[in-house]
Amino acid sequence: xxxxxxxxxxxxxxxxxxxxxxxxxxxxxxxxxxxxxxxxxxxxxxxxxxxxxxxxxxxxxxxxxxxxxxxxxxxxxxxxxxxxxxxxxxxxxxxxxxxxxxxxxxxxxxxxxxxxxxxxxxxxxxxxx
Amino acid sequence: xxxxxxxxxxxxxxxxxxxxxxxxxxxxxxxxxxxxxxxxxxxxxxxxxxxxxxxxxxxxxxxxxxxxxxxxxxxxxxxxxxxxxxxxxxxxxxxxxxxxxxxxxxxxxxxxxxxxxxxxxxxxxxxxx
DNA sequence: CAGAATCCAATTTGATACTG
DNA sequence: CAGTATCAAATTGGATTCTG
Numbered sequence: 001x002x003x004x005x006x007x008x009x010x011x012x013x014x015x016x017x018x019x020x021x022x023x024x025x026x027x028x029x030x031x032x033x034x035x036x037x038x039x040x041x042x043x044x045x046x047x048x049x050x051x052x053x054x055x056x057x058x059x060x061x062x063x064x065x066x067x068x069x070x071x072x073x074x075x076x077x078x079x080x081x082x083x084x085x086x087x088x089x090x091x092x093x094x095x096x097x098x099x100x101x102x103x104x105x106x107x108x109x110x111x112x113x114x115x116x117x118x119x120x121x122x123x124x125x126x127x128x129x
Numbered sequence: 130x131x132x133x134x135x136x137x138x139x140x141x142x143x144x145x146x147x148x149x150x151x152x153x154x155x156x157x158x159x160x161x162x163x164x165x166x167x168x169x170x171x172x173x174x175x176x177x178x179x180x181x182x183x184x185x186x187x188x189x190x191x192x193x194x195x196x197x198x199x200x201x202x203x204x205x206x207x208x209x210x211x212x213x214x215x216x217x218x219x220x221x222x223x224x225x226x227x228x229x230x231x232x233x234x235x236x237x238x239x240x241x242x243x244x245x246x247x248x249x250x251x252x253x254x255x256x257x258x
Numbered sequence: 259c260a261g262a263a264t265c266c267a268a269t270t271t272g273a274t275a276c277t278g
Numbered sequence: 279c280a281g282t283a284t285c286a287a288a289t290t291g292g293a294t295t296c297t298g
Contacts, residue, residue: 022240023233024165031160033291036153049260060292065261075243086259087298096243103236104152110232111151114204114225162271178280189272194281215279216278 029070034059036104038067039093042077043101047090076100158199163188165233167196168222171206172230176219205229 030036037056046052053064068091071077076097082088093101159165166185175181182193197220200206205226211217222230 021165021237022244023237024160024162026236026240027156027160027165031153031156033153036150036156053260060294061261062263062292062294066291068261084259087261089260100239103232103239106235107155107232108150108152110229111155115151182280187272189274190281191272191274191283192270195271197281213279216281218280 029074030100030104032067032070034063035067035070038064039071039076039097039101039104042071042091043093043098047092049089049091052091071097158203159229159233161196161199163192164196164199167193168200168205168226168230168233171200171220172222172227176221178218178220181220200226 030039034056037059038052041052041055046055049064049068053059053061056064068077068079072079072091075094077091078094080090080092082090159168163185166188167181170181170184175184178193178197182188182190185193197206197208201208201220204223206220207223209219209221211219
């Protein structure tokens with residue numbers, strides 16, 4: 001069993017920096033808007049900036065660029081530059097990225113099955129035991 | 130394979146509400162600060178408000194109360210009220226909560242192993258392929 | 259094409275004080 | 279004990295504009 005440290009997700013600049021838990025860092029990273037969408041989009045073979053932007057209809061350049069940079073920095077995707085005349089860049093998942101993708105698929109089915117349950121029993125507020 | 134919808138994590142109030150992906154919702158929920166800490170803390174048997182607050186040294190009442198409410202709302206923990214003279218409330222993981230805890234453990238070891246790798250190869254910036 | 263820079267609005271966190 | 283209420287401070291997301 002992996003040791004699970006305490007604290008930290010948001011508010012990176014504070015004293016929590018010293019006490020970062022890899023799990024929380026990962027969750028915080030992947031919970032950013034569009035993050036999983038970009039990851040899955042690349043996994044499905046959309047490997048260029050403009051293609052991804054089209055696939056994820058409402059994403060802005062700013063955010064897409066940021067997410068790609070973060071995913072690359074975390075070693076989840078890799079980037080290939082081609083010195084073509086209209087500059088070309090291609091993204092693809094690394095092994096790590098694929099591994100994470102599989103883990104997220106599990107989380108996704110967990111989350112989805114729960115949602116179905118929720119719908120049947122009404123929804124929000126408090127659930128009796 | 131579970132269908133993975135597009136978009137949404139943060140900024141709940143906007144048009145993304147219509148298009149929520151259970152995975153993103155879950156990630157967004159669990160990435161909130163102290164959320165996993167509270168979950169794991171309860172899993173380890175700390176089942177009272179004051180005990181959890183002591184365990185997680187720097188958490189505020191406000192945040193702890195909020196996290197407990199969210200976890201309960203999501204069906205991950207359950208709450209027992211006892212009508213004792215000093216009011217007593219006990220929390221425990223539901224089956225769902227334990228299932229999620231197991232999934233998070235996997236994510237945790239994924240995240241941790243990566244971090245070790247990162248440390249050896251220096252760290253941040255760009256990783257060559 | 260593939261981004262980088264800037265500015266502002268919406269969220270979230272945290273500290274403090276208060277209550278059944 | 280187990281929270282709730284309020285308010286100030288820090289992040290993040292998104293739109294717009296610009297560039298090699």
